[in-house]
Amino acid sequence: MSENASGAVDLGRGLILPNPVGLASGTAGYGFELDQLIDINRVGALYTKGTTVRAREGNPPPRVAETGGGMLNSIGLQNPGVDAVAAEYAPRWKGWAIQVIVNIAGGSVEEYVHCTTVLEPIDEVAGIELNISCPNIARGLDFGRDPVAAARLVAAVRAVTERCVIVKLSPNVTDIAAVARAVEDAGADAVSAVNTYIGRKIHRASGRSVLPLGNGGLSGPAIQPLALAAVAAVCEAVDIPVIGVGGIVDAASARDFLIVGASAVQVGTATFVNPETALQVLDGLRG
C-alpha cells in the first residue's frame, strides 16, 4: 500500500484521479442526482451507468431484492444510449473536478467500438470502463468469461481510442487472473474488479424467483471477502493498476483492497444506504 492512501492515482494515458475513491458503475447514474446530495467533486472518479449503442429500457420489475448483507439487482442496463450521453449528459460534466469515466457495454465487439468512437472526441470523458461482465443481459458475460474473447474486444477498443481503457472484470469465472492477464496483454491500461456475483433469491410463498429473469447480480458487504480474494489474485497477475470494488462500506473495508495491492477503489451499493459513503471513505483514508 502506498504511504499516502488518499493521494492521486495515475491510471495511465493521462488519466490521473485526484484521489483513489470512485463511485461504482450503476450506483450513481451519470452523477446528476448524487450531485444534488453530496459534494460530488470531492470524489476522485465517477464510473457511469453502463452505456450501450441504443437506449435500453432495462429488465421488467422487480429489479432489486434485499439479501443477507447485500442486494441482488437485475437492472438490465437501462440507459439512454451513447448518443444521448454524448450530446446531453457530457456537456453537463463540463467544469466538474471529478473524473468521469464512461462505463460501456455491448453484445458485440462492434458495439463496444461504436460507443468508444462516439465518446472519443468528448473532452469531458476522462476514460472508458469496459463492462465485459454484466450478468443481467443475454450474452453479457461472454467476453468476461473467455480470455481470448476479452483480449479481442480490448484490442479492438484500444485501436480506436487514446483514452485510458479500464476493463471491469467478472468474478463469475474460474480463473479471473487469466482474464486480467489477457486484457493487460491486449492493451488495457487498468482493470477494475469485481462486478456482481451471480445470485438468486426465492420468493418462498410462491416458490418462484423474486427477480423475473431468475438470477441477478449480488453486491454489498456480503461479497467483500470474495471480491478481496479476487482482487488479490488479479493484483498478483498483472502490472497495470487494479481498482478494487465489492462490498466497501467504510475506509477500513476500502483499505483492505489497497493492502492487497489495489491502486484505487469504487464504492457501489453502500451509496444507496448512505450517499455520503464515498466521501466518508475518502476522509477515513486521509485520517
Ligand SMILES: Cc1cc2nc3c(=O)[nH]c(=O)nc-3n(C[C@H](O)[C@H](O)[C@H](O)COP(=O)(O)O)c2cc1C
Ligand atoms: C443497481 C446496480 C447496477 C449496476 N450496474 C452496473 C453497470 O451498469 N455496469 C457495471 O460495470 N457494473 C454495474 N454494477 C456493479 C457495480 O459497479 C459493482 O461492481 C458491484 O455492485 C460491486 O460493488 P458493491 O458491492 O460496492 O456494490 C451495478 C451494481 C448495482 C448494485
